[in-house]
Amino acid sequence: MKINYISLGKGSPMLILHGWGSKSERWQKFAEIMAQNGYKVIAPDLPGFGQSQSPETPWTLNNYVDWVEQFIKSFPELSGGFYLVGHSFGGAIASKIAIKYPQQPKKLFLVAAACVRKKTPKKLMLASLSKIAK
Secondary structure, three states: OOOOEEEEOOOEEEEEEOOOOOOHHHHHHHHHHHHHOOEEEEEEOOOOOOOOOOOOOOOOHHHHHHHHHHHHHOOHHHOOOEEEEEEOHHHHHHHHHHHHOOOOEEEEEEEOOOOOOOOOHHHHHHHHHHHHHO
């Protein structure tokens, strides 16, 4: 899968995960500021967003978590731990990564993270219908 990402600076590694419908480009200015202040910033376009390739089938949150884990392995500078920033949907991914792999993030920064979702009757009905309709 082709993945677009930005990589700026040198120093302490920082991984930025953007929100739903967004892309790494929206974090460019923040990444530049952090790079000027001693951070190596890596911000991918998540699969299906920005200039990255879309998955062949719809993905769940867990698919994105697994993908980020593989993405992390492709950057040696992230292997010793890193600062993890997650915005909106990226915050939900970041939260699950911090739970699943607590040894990896040195610090977790959540920005308007979409971590808590109430299961309302309407949402349960839509989820059931989406499974039937695929």
